[in-house]
Amino acid sequence: MDVLKFSAGNITLSHIKKLLTTHSKIDLDIRCQPSVQAARDVVDELLAQGKIMYGINTGFGKLANKIIPTEQLIDLQHNLLRSHAVGTGPVLRVEIAQLITILKLNCMAQGFSGVRWDLIDYFSKLYNSDIYPIIPAKGSVGASGDLAPLAHLSLLLIGEGEAQYQQARITGIQALEILGLQPLKLQPKEGLALINGTQVSTAIxxxxxxxxxxxxxxxxxxxxxxxxxxxxxxxxxxxxxxxxxxxxxxxxxxxxxxxxxxxxxxxxxxxxxxxxxxxxxxxxVMGACLGVMQQIAQILECEINAVTDNPLIFSKEKEILSGGNFHAEPxxxxxxxxxxxxxxxxxxxxxxxxxxxxxxxxxxxxxxxxxxxxxxxxxxxxxxxxxxxxxxxxxxxxxxxxxIPTSGNxxxxxxxxxxxxxxxxxxxxxxxxxxxxxxxxxxxxxxxxxxxxxxxxxxxxxxxxxxxxxxxxxxxxxxxxxxxxxxxxxxxxxxxxxxxxxxxxxxxxxxx
CATH class of the missing domain: 1.20.200.10 (Fumarase/aspartase (Central domain))
Structure with missing residues (x-):
């Protein structure tokens, strides 16, 4: 059985091509785990201090000025996935769903997303068991990330949504049962980290x-x-x-x-x-085409390793910064x-x-x-x-x-x-x-x-x-x-x- 071993933030296009052609399993170097935990610790610490942080204890988009009570923070993250999983159109082909899973895992494993290791581990187990998300192709405008399609991906972690397994369509809870896993209870920031990013457009x-x-x-x-x-x-x-x-x-x-x-x-x-x-x-003519394709490959080498969610956690400085890496203009x-x-x-x-x-x-x-x-x-x-x-x-x-403007401008x-x-x-x-x-x-x-x-x-x-x-x-x-x-x-x-x-x-x- 082929296994692709890689470290967080160091996937290449050659790796991805190998995954598509050989159907290799993945083995993420766990030396990134302390960095992932450190970012999670910053979120928990700042929450304990009562700091107001976008998408962690506030609403989203136009609703960012709405402060959410502590006892509703888990519901906030789950509601985010459910409300944003509104994709339409044909289902993305399995190969693309595979790539989306890998790219999202690679993004979060770099330790700037504020998620627990459990999320990364669940994605790895789903991928290595050939369980892939059912993701409708349409519904993303490519800024604030690929929100709708990534919500469909992420619902599997909480036992909702749909997946493909052995050429059959199964529910999210069935996918977790196959692996002997319980649905995750998302912690503050985790739902936002899951659906914010350019992984869908990049994978396609x-x-x-x-x-x-x-x-x-x-x-x-x-x-x-x-x-x-x-x-x-x-x-x-x-x-x-x-x-x-x-x-x-x-x-x-x-x-x-x-x-x-x-x-x-x-x-x-x-x-x-x-x-x-x-x-x-x-x-x-074909030389010009080849030159452009080479330039696109260079852009993708960066984007497949980019951290593109928001906000980002810098654990050394214990800061959370809002930015716009989710904007998929490149x-x-x-x-x-x-x-x-x-x-x-x-x-x-x-x-x-x-x-x-x-x-x-x-x-x-x-x-x-x-x-x-x-x-x-x-x-x-x-x-x-x-x-x-x-x-x-x-x-x-x-x-x-x-x-086209969205989210109340x-x-x-x-x-x-x-x-x-x-x-x-x-x-x-x-x-x-x-x-x-x-x-x-x-x-x-x-x-x-x-x-x-x-x-x-x-x-x-x-x-x-x-x-x-x-x-x-x-x-x-x-x-x-x-x-x-x-x-x-x-x-x-x-x-x-x-x-x-x-x-x-x-x-x-x-x-x-």
Missing amino acids: LCFALFQAQIVFDAALCASALSSIAVNANLSPIDARIQILRRLPSQMHVAEILRFLTEDSLQRTVKKRVQDPYSIRCVPQ IAFAADQLACVLAEIANLSERRINLLCDESLSGLPSFLIKENGLNSGFMMPHVTAAALSSENKMYAHPIGVDS QEDHVSMATSAAFRLLEMIENTTDIISIEMLAACQGIDLREATVQNSALHEIYTRIRQHIPFLDKDRYLSPEISQVKNMILAQKFELPCFLDSKVNVFSERVI
Whole structure:
């Protein structure tokens, strides 16, 4: 059984990727426990002194001026979870619920949240027993934290809410009974610490970035296949051109394309001095996409370890400070950037499909079918790609620039980060469909040209597709075949490192 050992505040994107791919258990270094207890002690000490502290013995948001009697402080924290668990929409997928649990645990374990160790221990036991919260996707504006979705997560600790276990939906009390645990009675500050933070938007963006990397790899493979199908000029991927641009990410993309196409085209006769931009400018466009993805990864490396609840407890100084780390603007901006990346990857792929179908540009039969007229070939697959590409452009509109006041104007500027991140999941689906269509179209073009894929890496890609999808000699039902290639992409059958030999090191600066 794989176990990921980590210390509080020191999770990496590589750790998270491992958790998602290997379903590892977690083992948090307990040396953080004294820091957690020290922050808890500060809360208890200041309460004993009668100090008024936001969310600890006051109401929340606009109700912060309401002082809560000592005998009602536990009810205050429980009421907070119940009143805020008002999410709607589809349930977040299990992988994202896993990440949210880990990130919330990692935040509280750093000793600035004022919670007891029991909360961290409960989350660890739930995670390691494959019990994951049922969290509706909608209902967060991304400031004061991801309040609604985190409330759904946190209800499990008090035996309420819902969870998923062994593909069944169970109640919160059933989840605790499976573990032999009693519902927790939340102490002052604990409910607020649980629902305040950016863990939901961060987890969704992490998952989307991992998926985007898979899509990025497949898009480069599709681009290389299309280059062969249209008998492309290889000079645009020459290393000397990229050096003059000075962008490392562009250099990396061109090197990958050289690796995938060397020996494939050098024996063919070039029909054009310059190809259309969708072929010629792949290093520039995809290089820019890679650069943005690398920047997003850097932001996420910080955010997955950030302490983002409020107020924060500084045990050495015995101070409690109110701040705004719950505001998820960095995640909103990063999600908007990734939306632009996905829209451009999809747009470029759609343009290559159009190129392949246009006999005046590709030199191939119109719509990639021999008896066109009688057969429509790839006419409608291209229409589908065009529809999905345009839908992506709509989704790419920036969400992080939107804001709507809430809580009686106390929370008068919000990030909308959760919405910004969530829309990426649909964009990934659309982009993967488009690339699947391009891969099928490119293989069809290669066969129609009767070209031989000389490059061993690209030949492996071509063969993997042709093992499942035969040449289109006449019209047939293509939707299941598009889905089949899509499933291959998402199963990482075209992840680029698996095609590299030990002599090539172009992936030393991968996104993750």
